[in-house]
Amino acid sequence: MRRNGGQLAAVFSWEPFGKVSVMSESIHDDDPGFGVFHAGELQAHQRYGAARLTRGLAASVRDRLNPRLIAFLKVQPFFFIATANDRGDCDCSYRGRQHAPPNDPEPLLAVPDERTIVFPDYPGNNFFNSIGNLLTNPRIGMLFIDFASATRVRINGTARVIDEVGDYWQDWPSAARLIEVTVQQAYPNCRARIPHLAPAPR
Amino acid sequence: MRRNGGQLAAVFSWEPFGKVSVMSESIHDDDPGFGVFHAGELQAHQRYGAARLTRGLAASVRDRLNPRLIAFLKVQPFFFIATANDRGDCDCSYRGRQHAPPNDPEPLLAVPDERTIVFPDYPGNNFFNSIGNLLTNPRIGMLFIDFASATRVRINGTARVIDEVGDYWQDWPSAARLIEVTVQQAYPNCRARIPHLAPAPR
Numbered sequence: 001m002r003r004n005g006g007q008l009a010a011v012f013s014w015e016p017f018g019k020v021s022v023m024s025e026s027i028h029d030d031d032p033g034f035g036v037f038h039a040g041e042l043q044a045h046q047r048y049g050a051a052r053l054t055r056g057l058a059a060s061v062r063d064r065l066n067p068r069l070i071a072f073l074k075v076q077p078f079f080f081i082a083t084a085n086d087r088g089d090c091d092c093s094y095r096g097r098q099h100a101p102p103n104d105p106e107p108l109l110a111v112p113d114e115r116t117i118v119f120p121d122y123p124g125n126n127f128f129n130s131i132g133n134l135l136t137n138p139r140i141g142m143l144f145i146d147f148a149s150a151t152r153v154r155i156n157g158t159a160r161v162i163d164e165v166g167d168y169w170q171d172w173p174s175a176a177r178l179i180e181v182t183v184q185q186a187y188p189n190c191r192a193r194i195p196h197l198a199p200a201p202r
Numbered sequence: 203m204r205r206n207g208g209q210l211a212a213v214f215s216w217e218p219f220g221k222v223s224v225m226s227e228s229i230h231d232d233d234p235g236f237g238v239f240h241a242g243e244l245q246a247h248q249r250y251g252a253a254r255l256t257r258g259l260a261a262s263v264r265d266r267l268n269p270r271l272i273a274f275l276k277v278q279p280f281f282f283i284a285t286a287n288d289r290g291d292c293d294c295s296y297r298g299r300q301h302a303p304p305n306d307p308e309p310l311l312a313v314p315d316e317r318t319i320v321f322p323d324y325p326g327n328n329f330f331n332s333i334g335n336l337l338t339n340p341r342i343g344m345l346f347i348d349f350a351s352a353t354r355v356r357i358n359g360t361a362r363v364i365d366e367v368g369d370y371w372q373d374w375p376s377a378a379r380l381i382e383v384t385v386q387q388a389y390p391n392c393r394a395r396i397p398h399l400a401p402a403p404r
Contacts, residue, residue: 080345122394124245127259202398
């Protein structure tokens with residue numbers, strides 16, 4: 001599976017999101033992390049006996065969203081984001097759907113294309129931990145976890161804070177601003193240690 | 203509330219974790235972020251009209267855990283972590299309790315003292331995203347969210363990967379290694395946009 005100019009290199013089953021075709025251009029044999037893993041991850045692979053898996057793991061990471069994944073994202077009630085400032089200080093934040101008229105609930109996010117996710121930033125606690133981090137370092141890690149089906153997805157990319165809500169006002173009338181993510185990595189996680197939770201009256 | 207050598211400066215109600223006393227030594231009036239907020243957050247406070255709140259928000263951030271917060275942490279079934287590598291690439295990861303004999307469930311974490319949280323790292327998908335990040339940058343952001351009570355807590359600090367499980371083997375017989383967090387910031391978040399979820403049979 002050397003790089004050979006965009007021919008089909010492999011087909012992975014990416015449950016629950018269907019089969020995905022890996023084009024050989026996605027596999028970076030000239031990079032020790034195969035275009036996915038950085039030096040710290042490679043160090044961990046070596047240290048914990050996973051180095052022989054590195055290439056296969058890298059090939060399972062997609063650089064865009066597919067239709068079934070987009071459908072999954074759009075019906076989730078919440079997700080989690082990791083951001084860090086330019087000194088590496090990290091923050092983990094919750095993002096949930098707004099329940100308010102006239103759209104109750106409002107959409108969690110929008111997916112204008114297979115490489116782009118937009119979500120609203122609502123007025124909150126005024127800490128601005130996530131936004132403050134993104135103003136100094138645009139990298140973002142997103143985690144979607146569905147406690148009904150024990151499905152877990154990671155999406156990593158670069159985020160831009162947009163101060164004008166513009167046409168998205170109709171979807172998110174109470175949004176203060178938007179965050180637009182350019183997707184660079186998308187991959188599923190296993191179901192381990194996810195309890196089953198279901199909506200219930202409070 | 204100038205710094206004056208450790209006298210009581212304020213008492214905040216920190217629901218649901220009781221009242222907390224803020225000692226004046228915790229308030230860094232010589233720092234524009236009052237010992238809590240970094241340049242990006244301060245920029246966001248200015249940009250979005252929250253600058254007059256900065257000092258009060260900073261005073262609500264604790265540098266250690268209190269008994270009611272520790273009790274809350276110990277009964278949670280899961281939490282989320284944000285880590286970043288030394289280039290600022292971020293990852294958001296789920297950490298759940300292990301359900302396996304003889305301890306079913308195993309404890310989510312241990313709190314050896316008011317500044318320290320230890321949690322197990324179980325064998326997983328072999329990506330080593332969190333561990334790989336921590337090997338290059340020890341900063342960590344933790345988010346606890348209880349969907350039963352709509353309680354949300356952020357704990358930020360510095361993490362160390364410990365390859366020997368040692369005496370924690372009795373709590374976490376299947377753990378591969380430990381992560382030990384030195385707590386630097388702990389604060390609650392509001393209940394907004396958290397749906398009520400309850401345990402349910404799968």
